[in-house]
Amino acid sequence: MSYDGDPSALGEALPEQELPGVDDQQGFGPAVELTPDPLSPDPLSSDPLAADGLEAGDEPAPVTSVVTHYADGITEVATDLDGDGYAELLEFDVNGDRVADVRYQDTDWDGRLDSVERDSDLDGRVDQVLEDNDGDGRVDSVVTDTNRDGVVDRVVADADFDGRPDTWMTDSDFDGRPDEIRVDPDEDGRADRLMLDTDHDGTVDQVNYQDRQTNPYVTN
Secondary structure (H helix, E strand, C coil): CECECCHHHCCCCCCCCCCCCCECCCECCCCCCCCCCECCCCCCCCCHHHHHCCCCCCCCCCCEEEEEECCCCCEEEEEECCCCCECCEEEEECCCCCECCEEEECCCCCCECCEEEECCCCCCCCCEEEECCCCCCCCCEEEECCCCCCCCCEEEECCCCCCCCCEEEECCCCCCCCCEEEECCCCCCCCCEEEECCCCCCCCCEEECCCHHHCCCCCC
16 A cells, blocks of 8 residues: 655645635634544545545445554554555554544545644644645645634635635634635735735725735825
């Protein structure tokens, strides 16, 4: 069993990076459950037939896991969920509590790892998710729970998949709704639009154009 690509390289193209479906006007939506499952052969789905696209009565592919214990105490579990010889799930338990602290996944089953979940403070709950949504091997969205309350409060995204971040959303008061949305579509390093929810009611009430070149109201 093997996996295609070096998972340690995933995300290096973008130091920080919108999950699909995030509405930049209405907020982050309901609280996101970021708690990872304990190390197990099939943490991706409670219905393995549905995960493989199999009909009832079909024989599911055998799930194979390889467990490696390192001298420094780290345990690695590589799992082949569809029996194709490639690992769709790679988990690392850093502190020995049998809960994955770092998890790499091949979410589209194409043989390349495209998602990373991290529990940076080793409390058993994921607080950062990095995804390669277009499958080009570069991270294009990073969602972070900076205060580790189980709700996303920072999103950095590469909306056009060119390897450079161009969208930032921040929930500074940790109420589950973004207070600041900054977009730089021309990626010149200056925010073209800065949208603020100054009264924290979940609705943008102030828009600032910080880049003169893209300000629609500049007259001279």
